[in-house]
Amino acid sequence: MLGTDMQREGKALTVALSGRLDSSTAPDLEKQLDLTDTEKLVFDLAGLEYISSAGLRILLASMKAMDKQGEMTVRHVQPAVMELFTVTGFSEILTIEPEEE
Amino acid sequence: MEYKYLRIQGKELAPNTMYAKGVFSMCMQMLENNVMEQEDADLFLEINDWFANVLPWPPQCRRQEPVVCFFKTENSQEMMKMINPVLWLLEKYNHPYYLVYTNFPGEIVYEDQYQVCCRTDGKLYIEPLQKSWSPEEEE
Numbered sequence: 001m002l003g004t005d006m007q008r009e010g011k012a013l014t015v016a017l018s019g020r021l022d023s024s025t026a027p028d029l030e031k032q033l034d035l036t037d038t039e040k041l042v043f044d045l046a047g048l049e050y051i052s053s054a055g056l057r058i059l060l061a062s063m064k065a066m067d068k069q070g071e072m073t074v075r076h077v078q079p080a081v082m083e084l085f086t087v088t089g090f091s092e093i094l095t096i097e098p099e100e101e
Numbered sequence: 102m103e104y105k106y107l108r109i110q111g112k113e114l115a116p117n118t119m120y121a122k123g124v125f126s127m128c129m130q131m132l133e134n135n136v137m138e139q140e141d142a143d144l145f146l147e148i149n150d151w152f153a154n155v156l157p158w159p160p161q162c163r164r165q166e167p168v169v170c171f172f173k174t175e176n177s178q179e180m181m182k183m184i185n186p187v188l189w190l191l192e193k194y195n196h197p198y199y200l201v202y203t204n205f206p207g208e209i210v211y212e213d214q215y216q217v218c219c220r221t222d223g224k225l226y227i228e229p230l231q232k233s234w235s236p237e238e239e240e
Contacts, residue, residue: 023140054140056186057147064151089185 003047004029011039011070018047021055030058039070046076051084059094073097104202106171106217109184111198118167119225124187124198125149131196141190148187156180159211159218167223170216171206177215 002025003018013035021029035041041062059074066072075097077085085091110121113130122130128149132142161168172180191198211218 023138026140052140053138053144053190057140057144060144060147060151064147064154088189089182092182092185 001025002029004032006032008038011037012042013038013040014042014044016044016047018049020050021048021058022050022052023054026052026054026058030061033058033062035062035065035069038066041066041070041072043072043074044076045074045078045081048078048081051081056084056088056090059090063094071095104174105204106202106206107174107177107181108169108171108201108203108206109188109198110201111196114225117165117223118169118221119223120169120221121199123170124184124191125152127196127198128187128190131194136194136196137190141193145187145190148183151183152180156215157213159213159216161211161218167221168210168218169207169221170218171203172216173214174202180215 001019002021003016005016005018007014007016015033017029019025043059043062063072073095076099077096082091085094085096109124111124111127113122113127114120115122115126128145131137132145137145159168159170162170188198206217207219207221209217210220
């Protein structure tokens with residue numbers, strides 16, 4: 001089960017995800033994600049508990065799109081997801097906002 | 102010691118080079134053999150597409166000439182970051198790979214900002230077994 005909340009303000013889009021982003025939930029997210037006229041994309045992963053290769057692929061595909069038209073950041077990454085980012089090397093590929101103290 | 106070139110390769114030999122297959126060729130073979138789950142295969146293809154857009158495809162490789170490619174270590178930091186998920190996939194499927202650092206890649210026939218492409222002669226040299234150089238065991 002994946003929860004998605006997309007907030008658009010002008011050319012900025014914030015996508016808040018909660019639950020599990022895996023091969024069963026990723027296709028729906030991909031359908032919903034419209035990056036047209038988006039120059040700033042933020043993935044808020046505060047509620048994301050699990051991510052699989054299918055989710056990593058969506059993040060990578062979004063990053064590739066945003067490299068051409070703006071910027072993409074990821075924030076509020078939870079420890080279990082951060083562990084996967086670290087193991088896979090995605091922690092060095094994605095721009096992850098530092099947590100506020 | 103600093104090394105100018107890096108190649109990531111497997112154990113399998115490519116028939117046209119008699120050289121260990123490179124990381125992309127290795128992964129493509131895994132896809133063809135249906136070794137990877139679909140979501141992992143899709144992740145690899147997404148990464149492969151990134152490289153296809155950023156890394157020039159040497160014409161010698163396009164023509165399947167007996168050549169092998171090495172990354173230039175000084176210019177390929179971004180490439181190395183993006184290759185890490187591919188190495189993770191290889192690890193996930195217990196597929197052995199080797200990082201070969203060298204200053205002797207061979208005869209360079211192509212070069213760009215990120216890589217060199219070197220000629221192989223397409224032959225496999227097997228030397229005769231050497232006499233053991235380990236200390237003799239005393240009875």
